[in-house]
Amino acid sequence: MFNRDILKELENWSKRTNRKPLVLRGARQVGKTTAVDMFAGLFDQYLYLNLEKEADNHYFKSFKNFEDLLQALFLGKNMVRSGKRTLVFIDEIQESPEAILQLRYFLESAPDLHVIAAGSRLSASFNKSTGFPVGRVEYLTIHPVSFPEFLGAIGENEVMKQLINIPVPEFAHDRLLKLFHTYTLTGGMPEVVANYALHRDLTLLGPIYESLLSSFMDDSERFARNRNQAQVIRHTVRSVFSEAGKRIKFEGFGQSNYRSREMGETLRKLENAFLIHLVYPSTQPSLPALVDKRKSPRLQVLDTGLLNYFNGLLVDLIATDDLNKVYQGIIAEHMVGQELLARQFGSLGRLSFWVREKKESQAEVDFIHPYLGKIIPIEVKSGATGKLKSLHLYMDVAPHNTAIRFYPGKVTINQVKTPAGKEYNLLNLPYYLVSQIDKYLEWGISQK
Numbered sequence: 001m002f003n004r005d006i007l008k009e010l011e012n013w014s015k016r017t018n019r020k021p022l023v024l025r026g027a028r029q030v031g032k033t034t035a036v037d038m039f040a041g042l043f044d045q046y047l048y049l050n051l052e053k054e055a056d057n058h059y060f061k062s063f064k065n066f067e068d069l070l071q072a073l074f075l076g077k078n079m080v081r082s083g084k085r086t087l088v089f090i091d092e093i094q095e096s097p098e099a100i101l102q103l104r105y106f107l108e109s110a111p112d113l114h115v116i117a118a119g120s121r122l123s124a125s126f127n128k129s130t131g132f133p134v135g136r137v138e139y140l141t142i143h144p145v146s147f148p149e150f151l152g153a154i155g156e157n158e159v160m161k162q163l164i165n166i167p168v169p170e171f172a173h174d175r176l177l178k179l180f181h182t183y184t185l186t187g188g189m190p191e192v193v194a195n196y197a198l199h200r201d202l203t204l205l206g207p208i209y210e211s212l213l214s215s216f217m218d219d220s221e222r223f224a225r226n227r228n229q230a231q232v233i234r235h236t237v238r239s240v241f242s243e244a245g246k247r248i249k250f251e252g253f254g255q256s257n258y259r260s261r262e263m264g265e266t267l268r269k270l271e272n273a274f275l276i277h278l279v280y281p282s283t284q285p286s287l288p289a290l291v292d293k294r295k296s297p298r299l300q301v302l303d304t305g306l307l308n309y310f311n312g313l314l315v316d317l318i319a320t321d322d323l324n325k326v327y328q329g330i331i332a333e334h335m336v337g338q339e340l341l342a343r344q345f346g347s348l349g350r351l352s353f354w355v356r357e358k359k360e361s362q363a364e365v366d367f368i369h370p371y372l373g374k375i376i377p378i379e380v381k382s383g384a385t386g387k388l389k390s391l392h393l394y395m396d397v398a399p400h401n402t403a404i405r406f407y408p409g410k411v412t413i414n415q416v417k418t419p420a421g422k423e424y425n426l427l428n429l430p431y432y433l434v435s436q437i438d439k440y441l442e443w444g445i446s447q448k
Contacts, residue, residue, distance in 0.1 A: 005149065006031075006142055009345050010039045013140070014114055021103050024118035026142035027274035027302050028219055029212060031190040032118045035142060036089050043114070044084040047077050051095040051119075060098040066105040087114045094119040104136040141274075141349060144188030144303045146342035147180060148435050154179075154197045164436065166443050167411045173430065177408060180432035184335045185317050187305015188342070202314065209309040216275055216302075223269045232258055236266045240276050241310035244301040245330035275302050277341070281355040282368060282375075285398040289368060289375045291352050300351060304335045322408045323431060324382045332431065333366055333380040336406050339434035340367060354394055363390035369404070371441050378404045380431075388426075392418035402445065406431050413444055 013019055024032045040046040049056040059076065063069035073088075074081050088106070093099050099117075106115045117137075145153065151160040156179060162172035186196050192208050217237050224230035239254025250267065251260040258266075270276045277300040280291035301307050308314055308331065316326050323332035337351050344350070354377060356363040367378040377394045381387065391403055401424040403416075411433070414426040427444040429437075
């Protein structure tokens with residue numbers, strides 16, 4: 001089953017007495033409509049509107065009075081409002097500024113209805129004078145399929161039971177690592193995962209990746225104000241997959257002649273569309289871990305499977321016994337980032353990493369993760385713990401003694417001492433346990 005995590009979030013939203021209309025955000029084709037269609041099974045009736053269709057859009061153009069609109073919607077869909085638990089889903093809502101304005105009245109005048117809105121280009125509506133009802137809606141973000149969802153989609157239910165067993169049994173390690181390797185190959189785009197679940201054939205996925213990349217290119221160009229900006233956007237979409245996993249400069253991005261200002265604006269547009277994430281560093285080892293946007297961000301793209309396909313890495317990934325050996329370690333790190341993002345449903349969810357940029361001692365830790373008032377450093381590495389120089393520097397200034405390394409080995413806890421003499425606990429976790437990170441932090445701390 002896809003979107004089992006997001007379905008839990010939707011159920012929690014539906015049970016709140018003070019709920020507001022829910023706006024689903026996320027890149028196109030990450031499963032927003034599918035998730036709501038599945039969720040609709042919990043309701044007595046389901047009123048679905050797709051505002052790319054003129055017949056559905058017509059309601060919002062024709063009826064300015066909310067009560068008249070509501071009656072017209074139920075009559076037009078041959079439904080009865082009173083006495084039935086009803087889900088209203090307004091898909092592609094960005095096609096109707098009138099519909100966006102009406103969202104506030106669903107909260108004020110029809111609190112009995114469960115209302116969800118979504119749109120593949122909805123983020124553009126946040127930057128225009130549409131009167132989007134800030135404060136009268138709430139948000140939920142959908143990311144590509146997570147590893148636990150991937151296991152469910154391909155029918156590995158028994159393996160998934162072992163995944164959530166803390167600590168994971170040693171006998172399940174090889175199988176879970178192999179399946180995570182496959183998940184890294186395919187990525188988490190729902191159409192790709194569904195095809196693989198049906199055929200178990202990686203060679204059939206190429207046309208799907210091509211279609212997804214083309215649709216992102218075409219859809220992103222709709223953000224352009226003019227022909228010149230459309231060219232910048234097209235160049236940028238093509239370049240982000242080549243630059244993914246690296247720290248980037250806006251000036252001349254993708255070996256272009258574009259200036260920092262126009263490239264920065266374009267990259268932020270793609271970030272608003274959830275095609276990319278600009279991952280900025282923090283220089284603080286404790287809360288509040290504010291990011292420094294004056295420093296170069298690292299580029300994270302929507303999906304590692306698309307990254308693999310675009311850069312021709314599938315054969316290398318199939319051949320390797322350790323993800324960290326492929327593409328200078330970028331794929332393993334990128335996949336860990338994707339899994340960390342998959343756990344974040346709120347509109348403020350983000351990734352960050354830590355840097356220390358001094359002439360005498362430069363350092364960079366792959367990710368930082370907030371946990372119970374602490375900022376836990378995460379490294380994605382193979383090999384001996386002695387090679388974790390940046391992690392040692394972080395722990396020297398951290399006000400706690402816990403760190404995480406994701407790698408291809410089994411679950412272990414090492415007592416490590418930095419060159420400066422500080423002792424800390426290094427929780428070594430196999431790649432496939434990113435989704436369980438908080439449970440393992442709780443478990444690891446309890447083992448002291």
